[in-house]
Amino acid sequence: MTSAAVRPGFRATRPRTDEPGAVTSTYSALSRTVRDAGLLHRTHGYYLWTLAVLTLALGGAVAGFVLLGDSWFQLLIAGALGLIFTQFAFVAHEASHRQVFASGPANDLLGRILANGVVGISHSWWMNKHTRHHANPNQRGKDPDIAPDVVVFLDEDAAAAKGFRSVINRYQGWLFFPLLTLEGLNLHVQAYRSLLAGGRTRGNVRDRVRELVILTLRLSLYVGAIFWFLPLGMAFAFLGVQLAVFGVYMGASFAPNHKGMAIIPENAKIDFLSKQVLTSRNIRGGWWMNVLMGGLNFQIEHHLFPSMPRPHLARAREIVREHCANLGLPYTETSLVQSYGIVVRYLNRVGLSARDPFDCPMFRQLRKV
Structure with a gap:
C-alpha cells in the first residue's frame, strides 16, 4: 500500500x-x-428545495437583466449568473452520481437537462471524464484530471513542456486562479469539441446530436438575448464577467479536493x-x-x-x-x-x-x- x-x-x-x-x-x-x-x-425533499431556490434565483437574475436595461450594473447580474450556473452544475454532478433519484434514467435526464440546457456543458463528456477520475484518482496515466494541459500536475509533464507553455508552468501556482477565469469558456468549448469528435464521449450518434442541438439552442438563446438587449461593448463585458465568475467558482470548488495529495504510480495496485x-x-x-x-x-x-x-x-x-x-x-x-x-x-x-x-x-x- x-x-x-x-x-x-x-x-x-x-x-x-x-x-x-x-x-x-x-x-x-x-x-x-x-x-x-x-x-x-435518497433525499428528494432536499433536492426539490435546492432546485426550487436555484430556479427562483435564475428567474430573479433574468428579471433583473430585463429591468436594468442599458446599465453597467448588468455586470452584477452577470456575476450572479456565474454563481447560479455553478450551483446548477453541482446538482447536475450529483444527478450524474445517482444521488438525486433512485432511478438511473431519471438521474440521467435531470443531469442532461441541467448540464446541457441550463449550464451549457456536455453531460456525456463530463460523465466519461469524471467516471475515469473516480475510478483512478491521482493515478498517473489513468486520471484525466491530472493529464497535462495549460497547467501540469506531474514533474515529468512539466519537464516535457516547451516554449510559452513552459514559461506558464514555471509560475503556474501563482497563475492558477487568474487562469481559472478562462475555465468557463474552456468548458463550453470542450463540450462542442468532445461531441463533434466523438472519441471517449458516451452515447451513440443520436445522443451526441441531441446534446449538440440542446447546447446550441441554449447558447443561441442566451447569447442572442445578451446582444439583443445590451450595447455591443456591454454585451461582451457581460459575457466576460459571467464566464470568469463561472470558471473561477467551478475551479475553486474542484481544485482543493485532490491537488497536492498522493500521486499513485500508473501500475500500482491499491x-x-x-x-x-x-x-x-x-x-x-x-x-x-x-x-x-x-x-x-x-x-x-x-x-x-x-x-x-x-x-x-x-x-x-x-x-x-x-x-x-x-x-x-x-x-x-x-x-x-x-x-x-x-x-x-x-x-x-x-x-x-x-x-x-x-x-x-x-x-x-x-x-x-
Whole structure:
C-alpha cells in the first residue's frame, strides 16, 4: 500500500490501535455501517428545495437583466449568473452520481437537462471524464484530471513542456486562479469539441446530436438575448464577467479536493479504501461550506460513496473518520484557505521542478519506477 505523508496545513486523525486490520477487507464493513445508518437513502425533499431556490434565483437574475436595461450594473447580474450556473452544475454532478433519484434514467435526464440546457456543458463528456477520475484518482496515466494541459500536475509533464507553455508552468501556482477565469469558456468549448469528435464521449450518434442541438439552442438563446438587449461593448463585458465568475467558482470548488495529495504510480495496485482516502482532501466548515461547494467539501466520503446524497455526507464523515483512525489511515482535512495555499505551492513546485539545474534525466526516469 502506498502511504502519504501528512503535509503542513493538513489535519490527520490518529489511530486508536497499534494493530490496524487489513484495510482491504474493512471497506465492506464500513459500507454496511453507512448503509445501516440510512445514509444512502435518497433525499428528494432536499433536492426539490435546492432546485426550487436555484430556479427562483435564475428567474430573479433574468428579471433583473430585463429591468436594468442599458446599465453597467448588468455586470452584477452577470456575476450572479456565474454563481447560479455553478450551483446548477453541482446538482447536475450529483444527478450524474445517482444521488438525486433512485432511478438511473431519471438521474440521467435531470443531469442532461441541467448540464446541457441550463449550464451549457456536455453531460456525456463530463460523465466519461469524471467516471475515469473516480475510478483512478491521482493515478498517473489513468486520471484525466491530472493529464497535462495549460497547467501540469506531474514533474515529468512539466519537464516535457516547451516554449510559452513552459514559461506558464514555471509560475503556474501563482497563475492558477487568474487562469481559472478562462475555465468557463474552456468548458463550453470542450463540450462542442468532445461531441463533434466523438472519441471517449458516451452515447451513440443520436445522443451526441441531441446534446449538440440542446447546447446550441441554449447558447443561441442566451447569447442572442445578451446582444439583443445590451450595447455591443456591454454585451461582451457581460459575457466576460459571467464566464470568469463561472470558471473561477467551478475551479475553486474542484481544485482543493485532490491537488497536492498522493500521486499513485500508473501500475500500482491499491485497495479501494486506501486509494480514495489517500488521494482526497476534505474542507472544514459548517452547513454553509456544504452549500458553497455543493458537497465537494466532503470529498473523501463522496469518493467512497459516490451515490450518497449531499445531506448525508456530514454524518458519513464521522463514521469514515473513525474508521480510518482505527486503521491508522491518514484522513486529511484542512480549511478552504489552507487548501488553496497547498494547491498553489504544489503547482509551483511541479512547475519549478522542470528547471532544476541539479536534476538528472536518469534519476527522473528511475524515479518513475
